[in-house]
Amino acid sequence: MRVIDSDKLFSVKSEEDFNNLALQIFHYQLLNNKVYNAFVNQFSINSNEIKHYTEIPFLPIEFFKSQEVICGYRKSSDVIFTSSSTTSQIPSRHIVSNISVYEKSFLKGFEYFYGNPNEYAIIALLPDYLERKGSSLVYMFDKLIKLSNNNKSGFFINDYPKVKSVLSELKKSNQKTILIGVTYALLDLAEEGVELSDNFIVMETGGMKGKRKELLKEELHPFLKEKLNVSLIHSEYGMTELLSQAYSKGNGLFACPPWMKVLVRDIEDPISIAKQGKTGGLNIIDLANINSCSFIATQDLGRLNSDQIFELMGRFDNSDMRGCNLMVE
Secondary structure, eight states: OOOOOGGGGGGOOSHHHHHHHHHHHHHHHHHHOHHHHHHHTTSOOOGGGOOSGGGSOOEETTHHHHSOOOSSOOOTTOEEEEOOOOTTSOOOEEEESOHHHHHHHHHHHHHHHHOOGGGOEEEEEOHHHHTSSOOHHHHHHHHHHHHHTOTTOEEOSSOHHHHHHHHHHHHHHTOOEEEEEOHHHHHHHHTTTOOOOTTEEEEEOOOOTTSSOOOOHHHHHHHHHHHHTOSOEEEEEOOTTOSOOEEEOSTTOEEOOTTEEEEEEOSSOTTSBOOTTOEEEEEEEETTOTTSOSEEEEEEEEEEOGGGOEEEEEEOOGGGOTTOOTTOO
16 A cells, blocks of 8 residues: 555645545554554454444554554654653654654644644743653744744743833733643742733643643632733643644633544443543544554543533543453463
8 A cells, every 4th residue: 555645634624635544544553553563453453344434443552662653664864752741641742754744733733723833933842851852842843943043032940020121111012922841840930929911822731741730720820810811721732643633712612623532431431532522542543643643542631512622621540451462471
């Protein structure tokens, strides 16, 4: 089977388009991805009988810790993204054989939800991500910052007086601005007495990294809204193992770009898809993962509402990952 033209991934217009591409990619990855092929072959299914993306087996995300999840073979030119981890954890590794697909995915995804990055100043508070190598989030925002073409855009590490000064200038000029940060950095900034205005979008990516006590979104977002003087808190949902992102423009409700879908699997039976509105494990189809695996069973818990709008409800602990540890070393 020929490699699928990556440009087709980002021209999905309908459910039929998505299903056709998902099936093509499924058969391509079944033939070319040894890890995914071995996983799928454990089940008593006839791949030729699969007619809809909801029937496709989803690879447990843990495989990215122990295996090289890639179509074909790893090359010296491949980019490798890695997850953060403690000393007791094994980081995930996502081998990206065509970095231009990732760049198209995050740029088109950003444009789908927010428009052209050159309309914004982009201020990034991502200290932990910057302090290690291999962060896909840093790679994405480094590109977006450059595309913003604004001299106030940039990464800032724990220099809150500088950040406050830059934000004050952007507030006075009424420049549209995206302030993105890990949760604890946004909390630190909020406690510095920074007040923003309507020209700001505040976007959190999650993550206390042991710096602070974990807070529920129901506690975190109202606090940030009040302290930073904004009406909504946006969120970005992405991960090392994906090349696409979902975004929330407030109220914890996330939406995907057209080439990405979220399904919810039953907690008791991970092979089955749960009914709409029921909490379960999130399965993600990311067509941009064309050269690794597009069908991933995550460790996130969530609930799918109508029109592909989903909420995050937390994460599985290890004891809850029933049926998802086949072949994981």
